[in-house]
Structure formats: C-alpha cells, structure tokens
Amino acid sequence: MRRFRASLLILPAAALIFLFIVLPYVTVLVMSFRAPGANGEPYGPGFGLQGYAQFFDEGYYLWSLPQSLLLGIVTTFVCLVLAYPIALHIAGARRRWRGLLYGIVLSPLLIGIVIRSYGWTILLGNSGVINSTLRDLGLIQRPLPLMYNDFGVVLALSHVFLPFMVLPLLSALQSMDPAVKQAARSLGARPFTIFRRVTFPVSMPGVQTGCILVFVLAISSYVTPALVGGMRVKTTTLLVVDALIDQFQWPFGSAMALILAVSAGVIVLIFARLTAMKWN
Amino acid sequence: MTEVSLRSLVKRYGKTEALKGISLNVRHGEFVSLLGPSGCGKSTTLKCIAGFEETSDGQILFDDRDISRKLPEDRDIGMVFQSYALFPHMTVAQNLAFGLEMRRLQKREITERVGRAMEMVQLTPYAERYPKALSGGQQQRVALARALVIEPKILLLDEPLANLDAKLRDEMRGFIRDLQKRVGITTIYVTHDQGEAMTMSDRVVVMFDGEIAQAAAPEDVYDKPASERVARFVGNANILELPVRTNDEAGVELGLPGGLSLTIQRPVPAANGTLGVMARPEQIALTDPAAGHLRGRISKRYFSGGHVEYHVETDLGPLVVLAPTSQSAKEGESVGLDFDASRLWPLPGRTGSAESRA
Ligand SMILES: Nc1ncnc2c1ncn2[C@@H]1O[C@H](COP(=O)(O)OP(=O)(O)OP(=O)(O)O)[C@@H](O)[C@H]1O
Ligand SMILES: [Mg+2]
Numbered sequence: 124m125r126r127f128r129a130s131l132l133i134l135p136a137a138a139l140i141f142l143f144i145v146l147p148y149v150t151v152l153v154m155s156f157r158a159p160g161a162n163g164e165p166y167g168p169g170f171g172l173q174g175y176a177q178f179f180d181e182g183y184y185l186w187s188l189p190q191s192l193l194l195g196i197v198t199t200f201v202c203l204v205l206a207y208p209i210a211l212h213i214a215g216a217r218r219r220w221r222g223l224l225y226g227i228v229l230s231p232l233l234i235g236i237v238i239r240s241y242g243w244t245i246l247l248g249n250s251g252v253i254n255s256t257l258r259d260l261g262l263i264q265r266p267l268p269l270m271y272n273d274f275g276v277v278l279a280l281s282h283v284f285l286p287f288m289v290l291p292l293l294s295a296l297q298s299m300d301p302a303v304k305q306a307a308r309s310l311g312a313r314p315f316t317i318f319r320r321v322t323f324p325v326s327m328p329g330v331q332t333g334c335i336l337v338f339v340l341a342i343s344s345y346v347t348p349a350l351v352g353g354m355r356v357k358t359t360t361l362l363v364v365d366a367l368i369d370q371f372q373w374p375f376g377s378a379m380a381l382i383l384a385v386s387a388g389v390i391v392l393i394f395a396r397l398t399a400m401k402w403n
Numbered sequence: 404m405t406e407v408s409l410r411s412l413v414k415r416y417g418k419t420e421a422l423k424g425i426s427l428n429v430r431h432g433e434f435v436s437l438l439g440p441s442g443c444g445k446s447t448t449l450k451c452i453a454g455f456e457e458t459s460d461g462q463i464l465f466d467d468r469d470i471s472r473k474l475p476e477d478r479d480i481g482m483v484f485q486s487y488a489l490f491p492h493m494t495v496a497q498n499l500a501f502g503l504e505m506r507r508l509q510k511r512e513i514t515e516r517v518g519r520a521m522e523m524v525q526l527t528p529y530a531e532r533y534p535k536a537l538s539g540g541q542q543q544r545v546a547l548a549r550a551l552v553i554e555p556k557i558l559l560l561d562e563p564l565a566n567l568d569a570k571l572r573d574e575m576r577g578f579i580r581d582l583q584k585r586v587g588i589t590t591i592y593v594t595h596d597q598g599e600a601m602t603m604s605d606r607v608v609v610m611f612d613g614e615i616a617q618a619a620a621p622e623d624v625y626d627k628p629a630s631e632r633v634a635r636f637v638g639n640a641n642i643l644e645l646p647v648r649t650n651d652e653a654g655v656e657l658g659l660p661g662g663l664s665l666t667i668q669r670p671v672p673a674a675n676g677t678l679g680v681m682a683r684p685e686q687i688a689l690t691d692p693a694a695g696h697l698r699g700r701i702s703k704r705y706f707s708g709g710h711v712e713y714h715v716e717t718d719l720g721p722l723v724v725l726a727p728t729s730q731s732a733k734e735g736e737s738v739g740l741d742f743d744a745s746r747l748w749p750l751p752g753r754t755g756s757a758e759s760r761a
Contacts, residue, residue: 300488302484328494401533402535
C-alpha cells in the first residue's frame with residue numbers, strides 16, 4: 124500500500140513525459156506511414172510506405188544519412204581530442220583558478236547558438252576575417268574554402284558542443300582519488316604510462332557520456348550546418364526541415380526523421396557496447 | 404632489507420614549516436610508527452620519504468645512499484594509502500600485476516608472483532573481482548599485497564586502518580604485523596591512534612608540531628614519556644606536582660598531603676622545589692580509606708568489561724584509577740589510593756627549582 128502511494132509521486136513526471144515525448148514520437152511514427160498528399164495537402168488519405176521509399180530511392184536523400192553520421196562522429200572525435208587536455212588542466216588547477224577556467228569553458232553556452240554560428244560565418248567566410256587578413260598579408264591570392272564545406276561545419280559544431288564534452292570529462296577526472304595516481308607512481312609508472320594505463324581508463328565513464336552527448340547533439344543540429352554550411356553541406360536534418368516546411372510533405376519528412384533517429388540510436392548502442400566497463 | 408635514515412629533514416609549505424628538522428633511523432626490518440595529533444606532520448614525513456613532496460632541507464638515506472632527489476617511481480617503495488587507492492578498472496590480479504609490469508618482468512614470473520601474493524593475503528578466490536565488489540578489509544589487503552608484491556625496499560603505510568570498523572581494525576592490526584614480520588620488510592606506519600601504534604610497532608615515534616618528541620619502544624613511551632605532552636597523548640596520565648623533601652643519590656622523597664611521603668628510588672637531576680610525576684591509571688590501586696598514600700572520594704565510575712575506571716576527587720585534584728572488576732567501589736564512596744612508587748615517572752619538563760620558585 125505504502126509502495127503504491129509512493130509510486131503515485133512519479134505520476135506528474137510520467138504525464139509530462141507521455142505528453143511531450145511519447146505522444147509526439149507516436150504522431151511522427153504514424154505520420155511517416157501516411158500516404159503522400161496531393162494538391163498542396165501535407166498528407167493524403169490512407170497509409171503507405173511511400174515516405175520511406177522516397178528516401179531510399181533517391182541517392183540525394185540517402186547519401187545525406189552517412190554524411191550526417193560521419194559529421195557527427197568526426198565532430199565528436201574533434202571535441203574529445205580538444206576537451207581532454209582542457210579537462211585535465213582544469214582538474215589539476217588550483218582551486219583559485221578552477222572557477223575562472225570553468226567559467227571560460229561554459230561561456231559559449233551563454234550566447235545563443237544562432238549568434239555563435241553566425242560568428243563563425245564572419246570568421247570563415249570568403250571575405251571573412253581570416254581570408255581577408257591572409258589576403259592583405261599577401262599570403263593567398265584566392266580565398267581559402269573555410270566555409271560552405273564539411274571543414275567549416277565540423278569546426279563550428281566542435282566549438283558549439285565543446286562544453287558538453289568538457290563537463291563530463293571534468294567530473295570524471297575530479298571524482299578520481301588523487302592517491303590512485305600516486306599509487307601508480309610508487310609502483311614505478313612514469314607520467315605517460317600513468318595516463319595511458321590509469322587516468323584515461325578511469326575517466327572512461329566521462330568519455331562515454333561526453334561522446335554520446337556531443338554525437339547526438341551534432342547529428343541533430345540544424346542551425347550550425349544551415350548557417351556555416353550554407354545549405355551546401357546536406358545533412359539529414361536540413362532535408363527533414365526542407366521536406367516538412369518547404370515541400371510540405373509530412374509523411375516523407377517524418378520517415379526521414381525516424382530513419383535518422385534510429386541510425387543514431389544504433390551507433391550510440393554500438394559505441395556503448397564497445398566501451399562498456401565491467402568495473403563500473 | 405633496507406635501513407632508512409632521515410637527517411634534519413625540513414619541509415616548508417610557503418611560510419609554514421610542516422617539518423622542523425626530523426632525524427630518525429629506521430633499522431633493517433624494523434616496524435616504526437609515527438604517532439601524533441592531526442597536522443603534526445606524519446603524512447608529510449611519509450610523502451617526503453616516498454618522494455611525493457620535495458624536501459626543503461636535510462637528507463633521506465636508504466642504506467647510506469641519499470635518495471632525496473630521486474623521483475618517486477625510482478625509489479622502489481611500497482605504499483599503502485588510507486583510501487586504498489586501488490585501480491578501480493583493474494581486477495585484483497591486475498592490480499597486483501601492475502607494479503611487476505612496470506618492472507618489465509616476464510609474464511610467467513608475474514603470474515607466479517601475483518599468485519603467491521594473493522595467497523599471502525588470502526585473496527586467491529577474489530582474483531578476478533573488481534575493487535568495487537570487495538569489502539573494506541579485502542580492499543585493504545589488496546592494497547597491502549600490491550605494495551608488497553614488488554618486493555620494495557621499504558613499506559610505507561598512511562593510516563591504512565582508519566576507514567575500517569573497530570572489529571576489523573583489530574583483526575587487520577595483527578594481520579599487518581604478522582605479515583611484516585614474515586616478509587621482514589622495513590616499515591614506517593603512520594597513525595594517530597596510540598593503541599594501534601603500541602600494539603604493532605617495534606618503536607613508536609611521537610610527533611608534535613613537526614618535531615619528534617620521543618622515539619622509543621612502546622613500553623618506554625608509555626611508562627617513561629619524555630614530556631607531559633607525550634604522557635598525555637599516549638594513554639591516560641595522572642600528573643601530580645609534588646614538593647621535593649629530599650633529593651640525593653638514593654632517590655627523591657616527595658611530600659603528600661597529611662604528612663605522608665612517596666619515595667622514588669632513582670636519582671632525578673635538578674629536582675628541587677617541586678617535581679611533576681606521572682602515574683598511569685592502572686598504576687594506582689584502590690585501598691581502604693585509612694590506608695594508602697592519598698585519600699579521595701569516587702565521583703564517577705565507568706564499567707568497561709575487563710576493568711572499571713574510577714574518577715577520584717583528591718586533595719591533589721581529580722585522578723583516574725583503573726581497577727580490576729573484582730575490586731569494586733561505588734560512586735560517592737571514600738577510598739584510599741596506593742601508588743606504585745617504583746613505576747612513578749618523573750617528568751623532566753615539570754621539574755621546578757627552588758630558585759625559580761622563590
Ligand atoms: N600541500 C600543503 N600545503 C600547505 N600546507 C600543508 C600541505 N600539506 C600539509 N600542510 C601542512 O603541514 C602540516 C602537516 O600536515 P600533515 O598532513 O603531515 O599532517 P598529519 O600529521 O598527517 O595529520 P593528519 O593526522 O590529519 O593526517 C599541517 O599543518 C598542514 O596544514
Ligand atoms: Mg595524514
């Protein structure tokens with residue numbers, strides 16, 4: 124009886140989840156199986172697999188999927204490589220400095236994602252800060268292709284999502300008993316060996332969390348690829364929005380969104396399996 | 404087997420001097436405890452020996468070789484931490500193998516030595532477990548085996564039992580002590596628990612404020628403390644300040660209230676005026692109110708299984724007496740107190756002289 128009443132406490136949360144997560148997903152799922160609409164209707168009467176068929180039939184759409192996933196994976200990797208030294212440094216810093224460094228890492232989050240992405244276009248554009256400086260210095264004749272390509276998108280995405288990698292890494296590193304490293308040292312391990320055999324493996328839970336976070340955020344991002352990629356880097360999210368809003372084809376857009384979500388889920392699962400920690 | 408010598412070891416953190424010139428010799432295979440209150444510099448001493456802290460001044464010698472500039476990883480030390488500091492992502496066997504792998508031993512030898520070490524601490528059935536799946540006592544034994552399996556020159560332990568419950572702590576005391584004797588390794592053990600230091604060590608080093616107050620066998624630290632502070636830190640101490648009646652080669656006669664006297668049959672230099680003497684609670688016996696050296700009234704009585712602790716109000720102030728349960732007295736009862744004069748210990752710091760009192 125007590126147990127039952129206590130479980131009532133999760134009802135509000137359960138209701139919220141149902142209303143705002145389960146219901147929309149179900150709607151999208153159902154929508155993806157509707158027949159396409161005619162005469163400007165978003166969808167037609169009855170059900171069908173045309174939404175999915177269109178995605179797999181046309182290379183233009185199909186190829187956006189590996190492109191998106193690869194963009195996500197590369198961004199995640201770049202974030203990890205950039206974030207790890209930052210997290211190590213902050214974890215090892217004196218308490219006095221730690222707050223300041225923390226603030227610097229978090230500061231990108233204070234500025235909206237649109238403005239941050241726009242900032243990158245100012246830097247990377249053909250007549251942007253970098254290119255015009257290099258041209259004025261006489262180092263280049265023609266602008267370097269920094270934007271409207273995968274390079275620019277990965278760069279901007281990595282910047283935008285870096286804090287989401289640093290924070291879990293930092294929390295993993297800080298929860299590590301400093302005596303563990305001393306123990307390794309007293310057993311004869313040199314600094315690099317300690318990092319390779321102790322610090323890094325012990326921080327694996329943070330690596331895992333950070334990678335999953337950044338990957339999921341990166342493949343589902345819209346604003347940054349749209350602005351920095353200038354619609355020339357075709358990610359699945361861009362095509363989904365295009366299908367839903369511009370082409371006004373709800374079943375097709377929904378089908379694409381689901382395919383992207385499922386693919387991302389599979390990759391996250393594989394990653395989690397590969398990095399599973401028996402000790403944790 | 405290695406001998407460790409600290410020579411005028413000084414450690415400064417900015418302006419604070421954590422160690423103010425520590426000199427100590429630890430012999431081959433000796434078990435020495437560093438005992439002292441929090442902040443007295445026990446851990447700092449250990450960290451200097453291990454190499455985790457650089458010394459500001461002085462030398463650390465292993466077998467007459469100065470190692471104070473060597474890196475910790477080159478000192479060949481086995482260290483056990485209060486938090487155990489096991490590698491959480493390695494099994495028990497992997498934890499033990501780590502130090503041997505660093506020494507680039509052959510796989511076969513590693514397996515063999517790890518196996519022997521696990522047997523030594525009775526952990527063979529737990530070889531494939533991760534530290535999280537072990538009890539505190541088991542983790543402690545892994546930490547101990549991990550430090551010993553590399554056959555280090557010396558073993559350093561920093562409050563290794565502080566996180567265990569009382570019963571397990573008693574068990575581990577004996578376990579560590581036996582193991583140390585069996586292996587015969589020179590050991591320095593840090594603790595703030597005087598009971599632990601007493602039961603385990605060959606020698607106890609009492610430290611206060613970054614200095615060594617006394618380094619002696621447990622019995623001597625207990626019975627013959629170098630100062631009042633040592634006397635009070637190591638167990639319960641009754642300290643009496645008594646007027647000196649006579650003082651010659653034969654001994655010192657001390658005056659007691661009611662015209663009685665106590666004679667310490669040992670010459671005490673410079674004991675004129677008054678002399679501070681220490682009596683441990685079990686060195687005072689309860690007697691008939693008419694007999695004994697001193698009269699008193701029992702104000703508190705605490706039963707603790709094997710014996711009873713009495714707090715007695717006397718003309719010389721409150722005293723603590725530990726008596727066997729067979730000899731029982733009630734609160735409020737008048738009693739006589741009988742001192743064992745042969746075990747009264749004069750405290751040098753408390754010796755007053757006639758001139759300085761005048
Ligand atoms: N890294 C440090 N920076 C500044 N002062 C320190 C540092 N480490 C220790 N101290 C100071 O040195 C003194 C001795 O510290 P230490 O850790 O050796 O004490 P301890 O005897 O081990 O005490 P405890 O029983 O609490 O562990 C203390 O006053 C402490 O504040
Ligand atoms: Mg300490």
